[in-house]
Amino acid sequence: MPVAVPVHLHRRSGADMSGPKRSSRSRAAGAVVAERRAKAVRMKVSGARLEDIAAALGYNSVNHVSVDIKRALAANLREQSAATEEYIAIEMLRLDELLFAVWEEAMAGSPRHVELGVRIVEARRRLFPTQQVVALTTVESEILRLESELAARRPVTGEIEAE
Structure with missing residues (x-):
């Protein structure tokens, strides 16, 4: 059983402070x-049986092969999840910047800017397709209110707009 060493003994000044360093071994x-x-x-993807994998790669048991495959797949999923979360965070920042750029004009009632704001909010929602939006944020609520107000000002199809 390894002996516990105080964390500060593992760290060097200016080094990564995320935890103890692993030895080269x-x-x-x-x-x-x-x-x-x-x-x-x-090998498993190519159709090999667990027994064949164990024999070819020097595993002690078929169970160990199965566990290793599951661990490899879990590690891959974690990496994919981290990459996906990073992508979503970057896209959210971009969309927030775009929304900020049109916000003032949208609040002043510019139909074009309200439309752009609504499109941006919709793009943000598409980043989370499997999640239902439970409550709208204040910004989203205000954009939807302005969109409704704008729609109410448009003439109904078939009516002639008075000038």
């Missing part, structure tokens, strides 16, 4: 495990 062992897991996943 530990990193190498981790790389070997990651490579074997990747090979196991590739």
Whole structure:
């Protein structure tokens, strides 16, 4: 069992403060495990049986192969999730900037800017297609109110607009 070493002894000034450093031996062992897991996943995808994977890659048991494949897939999902979250955050910032750019004119009643604001809000919602919007934000509510007001000012089809 490893001996607990105070965290401050693992850190060097200016170094990453996220946690203890791994030894080069530990990193190498981790790389070997990651490579074997990747090979196991590739073999499984190509249709190999767990028994064949265990024999080819030197696993002690079929269960260990199964566990390694599950761990590799879980790690991949975490990486994809982190990348997706980063993408969504960047897109949200861009859309917020765009909304900010048209907001003043939209609040002044400019039909074009209200329309642009509504489109931006809709684009923000599309970033979360599986989630239902439970409550609208103040900004979104105000844009929808202005859109309704604008729609009420438009003449009904078939009527002649008085000038």
